[in-house]
Amino acid sequence: MNQSFISTTDSVSKLIQELNKLPGIGPKSAQRLAYYLLRASGEQATQLAEAISSVKQKTKLCSVCFNVTESDLCSICRSDQRDQTKICIVEQPQDVLALEHTKIYNGLYHVLHGAISPTEGVGADDVRIKELLQRLEGGSVTEVILATNTNLEGEQTAMYLSKLISPLGIKVTRLARGLPFGTELEYADDVTLTRAIEGRQEF
């Protein structure tokens, strides 16, 4: 792609290259965004740059659920309004956002940061399963909702977790029954997600 940027300056071409690395941004979109920013006010460009840098500096993972937070505990784990007997297990922090958006679920979360995938060499120890089991040892959780994606890795992970958790006497439900196979949770619409939570079935 370098040839097409020969006519641009080094800094513009660098910006296009960086934008092009973002998911869903192809060379054309990267070019369009770069020229948009070139025309934008200095203030807007600075705000964007600061937002990107502060998200890297200020955020960390919640020490309990591994959601993204700016303090030791995320706002969900800190809240006394949440149902402490339910934990919804998701693959990524953005899945928490998608489920919270439906406003239908009031329990806690656990973010695995991935899914088990033998073909890609991701095992149970590479995601936050050990930490989940430690949470369950507390004994206050009565239901675990498996909200991993409905693709192969998500299903394998759900199956694996179910085998681990069911023997503990905790009810295990699977969220995704209403979702078509291959769905990534973060892209599901609110109506579908709401139905999927309400219609969750024992797994």
Ligand SMILES: [Zn+2]
């Ligand atoms: Zn948390």
